[in-house]
Amino acid sequence: MSFQSFNPPRRILMGPGPSDISPQVLSSLSRPIVGHLDPLFIGMMDEVKALLQYAFQTKNEFTIALSAPGSAGMEACFVNLVEPGDKVIVCRNGVFGDRMVQNVIRVDAEPIIVDTTWGRAVEIDKVEQALIDNPDAKFVAFVHAETATGAVSDAKTLCALAHKHDCLSIVDAVTSLGGIELRVDEWGIDAIYSGSQKCLSCVPGLSPLSFSEKAVSVIKNRKTLVQSWFLDQSLVMSYWSGEGKRSYHHTAPVNSLYALHESLLHLHNEGLENSWDRHKAQHEDLARGLEKLGIKFIVPKEERLPQLNAIYIPDGVDDVKVRNYLLNHYNLEIGAGLGDFAGKAWRIGLMGYAARSENVALCLTALEDALNQ
């Protein structure tokens, strides 16, 4: 076999992630590598922590970037907090709620599943009923922004409900962080994870993670060993704590963390609320254009995510043909449907650096062209 360097074209990424990356973040990856215990790197990691605290709107001391993708971030929450036999109320309104259920099963805990129709926000009443029916439940887990369906759930109310019933909240913010309002401390979120490749517009492979004091205390008082060595956060707390010597756990993904630092810096410079507003404004432009094309949204207006627009594929239109045309003719990627929506929906992402007027304009023009082919 013969091999050559891989030189991809410039794609415009408007799928469910990875999202577009700014030239500045992209070039930060190629900065010279330093050791993962180098004082300069440790200084940068302290800044990553502070910038993540800003992005999450939290003062949580335990706020880190896990050295693996968001699905490992999800698993880190469950394996560290939940012990065998624990009851966990899991809200399921898409692929990622179902993945939470799989995680609960794999720690030998008991999932109490609250199902909501795909494409809708988690139903608060049903969650409250599940809490009443299961007074021994210890956790309420839900997805803030369902990437599979484009629906946002009321994280603030769900967390208040969890606390009212003495439960800790576990929140998937993979697609929400940076794109819509999210206030970890104010809303009382106990454990939250995200992904680097969505509204932060960084490379995929890192999972921002934050635990409240209450969550840390649950971890410290576990009766059983965390089943994963790699994800056992009690082993990495000392690395991130900033107190005294950083001890070796694993080799941090140095260059990816340069990119996370740079992308968080951009978010900080823009301002979190400005970023939320920008996502909303671009979404409104996109939605107007899609409506003109006669395209229907899956999610009712008031439950829609601005950064993830799930739309029905018009009748008689060939899913794969359109997406291939967009990719091959315009270098434009939009997302296929996932799970129940495979073959029935497209997902147009307006995440982070992708949420710009030039992207919205291109997407609408290209889609119109593709539908007329």
Place this chain on the structure above:
Amino acid sequence: MSFQSFNPPRRILMGPGPSDISPQVLSSLSRPIVGHLDPLFIGMMDEVKALLQYAFQTKNEFTIALSAPGSAGMEACFVNLVEPGDKVIVCRNGVFGDRMVQNVIRVDAEPIIVDTTWGRAVEIDKVEQALIDNPDAKFVAFVHAETATGAVSDAKTLCALAHKHDCLSIVDAVTSLGGIELRVDEWGIDAIYSGSQKCLSCVPGLSPLSFSEKAVSVIKNRKTLVQSWFLDQSLVMSYWSGEGKRSYHHTAPVNSLYALHESLLHLHNEGLENSWDRHKAQHEDLARGLEKLGIKFIVPKEERLPQLNAIYIPDGVDDVKVRNYLLNHYNLEIGAGLGDFAGKAWRIGLMGYAARSENVALCLTALEDALNQ
């Protein structure tokens, strides 16, 4: 707080990893990001697989780059292959053998520990005795190249021994892959993992992984669910198989995989045996220079790794002062001792792109200067 872009200096990395990275590999990171299900990316992933098969010297169909560091690669081997109650013979002659023991415990299996003095190769006789004493053992696990001590173990003989006693072999090749002779198929290795940031001279964060047909069959015939969702390889086999549609499991770390592709391409172009020879030649130059400085190796000559030179800190010399001097005065990083060797040893890495004459020359001159300060 105020934040700025992180602009590190050019360090020369001669510690235990991450190792030096060539300008070509470093710049490959900044190539435009494409979607993780983009046909172009999938084509590149097929090449990564073929290049990893070459590096491992295997035809194993299941040969992948795990989207997480080497310690997750280790865990992937144990959680996928080992079931609760299984007996695993674990050879422990350093930090990473001990980490294997922790992994065995966390899958509720039974480790049979064969201890060898740190700084020495795993003792074959002791392993054979353990196999005789435990005829129901199912696995033999050992570290090929102990990064904590700089000792190489006889992987070929250990694998033959494992097979003779109907055990599967699990091999840590984090520091060996690309640096010393390693032949997965010829030696009969059943499960092997490595790291991207050692002799492959890629960025940290990926773990090359390969399972033999026998190992895959063990996974397919498990009685219990793999306890980790993220590391459950039965869920990702379809992604890497190249047969039909790639299904979504998690978002691959796209840009890090560009760098892995590029670094494997370099290894392929140099030739695997040429790379092994280069590591050996550079090691011999370094060893001659260190001997002239009166510095002693921890590991006896015939058990030494060329790519990881563990040496005793000379009497009366301040460990931290010397390493700080090297870093601050020469931008040169060498490694501290780990585990039992903390404060007693240094580890000089000659891994991948670091195994060059200019690095050896700098290291010897700088170390002599530092010792005379």
